[in-house]
Amino acid sequence: MAEPINLDHNATTPCLPGVIEAMAPWFGHAANPASPHQIGRKARQALEDARDRIAGRLGAWPDEVVFTSGATESNQSALLGLAPILPGRAPPTLLVSKLEHPSVATPVELLAARGAQVLPLAVNPQGEFETDQWPRLPEGPLLLIAHLAHHGTGAIQPVAELVQRMMELAPGLGRSHTDATQAVGKIRVNFHKLGVDTLAASAHKFNGPAGIGLLLIRRAKPWAPQTVGGGQELGRRGGTPSVALAVGMACALDLAHEQMAIRQAHCLELRQALLNRLWSACGPLEVIGPAEGRGLAHTVLARFTGVKAGLAVMGLDLEGVAASTGSACASGSQRPLPGLELLVADEAHRREVVRLSLGHEQTIADMEEAADRIGRVVCRLRGDRQ
């Protein structure tokens, strides 16, 4: 079987060798950063250095950075921590689209079950949020929930404008959260400029280790912690933080920022090579999502007319291309992308959508080979045997 080409980087990315090297000594160092002795202080110093570097990259203060186990925990903690302390006494209104990842959609469902009203954020046909088409807002507390970059379409969202608009429409009553999992490490993210109250991200999406994420929480804003335990992370998240993983996340984020322009330019070249070759291999191709040049370069949501996506992903797997129909969650899931109905009206068409997400460590040759393999599978499934 051919060496598989990974076009599923939005599910997870490999740790870079430099990141693994940076972590190794801290795995071997027996120290709890909460221990009040030399060995513990050395660990604490490394943890706080990682926190400082991460804060600096993301436009936050170090004391706004909370280490978590990943974006699922961060999103859930953010939403369940913001909801109970929203200003005003009425049940809150959640402004959120159906495009959010399950790690956001699940706590939203929980809050809805507890009485919150859910109103949709308007989305244009390219999957970008509309900043000037808002639903009629009921009086009372509001919680705006909007991802910063979309894992399926690659759309980069106008979160700062949405927050601004919310503050105009509901002065003093609004709070906001952004799931920045697909944005951090890929584009510049500035927590304070976004204006959100909380932000979630995960290291394994930007070549850091799986098992650690971050939650940014606006300084001096009320928020209710979800896991207290021993009172670590200034009482905002219990449990011994992993110094090695925090060092790994900081290292991966530093590398991502140092190389951001180069990686972005390279991913654009890879994208063009992939799309050009796909056009020759599969014929005209519908790309769903933002206009070329507006979204994340490494993400291509493609519709192969007449080809069922589930079969395509399985066929691609056998042919040596890793791709996906939606977000990688529960075991072997082949569920379509949540909210895809907002972008693709025809139900049959929605079942033809495949996500291809490439990595900055890949080459033009990888893209051409992948496109050829995709072409073979697509043609076979269309019955046009070559």
Place this chain on the structure above:
Amino acid sequence: MAEPINLDHNATTPCLPGVIEAMAPWFGHAANPASPHQIGRKARQALEDARDRIAGRLGAWPDEVVFTSGATESNQSALLGLAPILPGRAPPTLLVSKLEHPSVATPVELLAARGAQVLPLAVNPQGEFETDQWPRLPEGPLLLIAHLAHHGTGAIQPVAELVQRMMELAPGLGRSHTDATQAVGKIRVNFHKLGVDTLAASAHKFNGPAGIGLLLIRRAKPWAPQTVGGGQELGRRGGTPSVALAVGMACALDLAHEQMAIRQAHCLELRQALLNRLWSACGPLEVIGPAEGRGLAHTVLARFTGVKAGLAVMGLDLEGVAASTGSACASGSQRPLPGLELLVADEAHRREVVRLSLGHEQTIADMEEAADRIGRVVCRLRGDRQ
């Protein structure tokens, strides 16, 4: 400054070199174990292999093993997940002692604030649970919460007997959880033989990586998940599991079991060497906890008469010995051990208690040097300048 000697292994232990080596390739493998393609399946295979090995070591079925971020998450998930589905309709009664770690005590407080009644489990003066002295139980659902080995005293608890007794006293109405964080990897633990519904542990306490823990949940027993997200771990814990950390935890547990008898015997020698030398260096010493030979050999809870523990720990730090007054939780905490009042009646005496926890990778020479350093600090603080 002298190279510090670590007598704080119950706070955390170093990853063994073999564990770091086992993890490294999985950090570099870009694969989400939920992705339905070759690269993802390879990751899933490694994850499930780790789960199988862990289940086998702990007397559980593989589908009873849930990967979490650590024992704090496991304890909280277990307790908040068991409480709402207890049999019977009355508010539950929690049977739990004050000796539990903050990661257990905090969710217990939360449940108490929601209406649960808390009754104490009886403890003997050595910190061991009494199996035949139970409080008068109100009618209705019961939740028994008992650690398996104590992080401060090293007491090994009769959890199986407690569960048995609960089932006799409240047939059909009782559920049970054990925090086995200090037991797993140190003594043999058999989940099914213990009879508990849930069990929590953390890899970094047995020479595995920080950032991963486990929660065992009895098959086919009701339990309410706390983090759903994308439905990973059979819907019991959301978030992408870290394959590398799971492989590291399985590797550390395998090593711990393969070397258990040797480590236990070596720790007993280390303990004797430490205690003998401490007697010569500091004079008679009160050891709090189980009778010699009954508890965890690597844990010594010692009272140095006339010496404030907070000052001792600071002095020891300067002299090059890492020790602790209690559990390492929030930053630089010097809080006394929770529940110490059950073992040491005199309040002034309680402020003289220091926890020394040694590691199987240490030597007799380390113990003798540590005891000499402790002797110097204790004598200085007692004003007996040598």
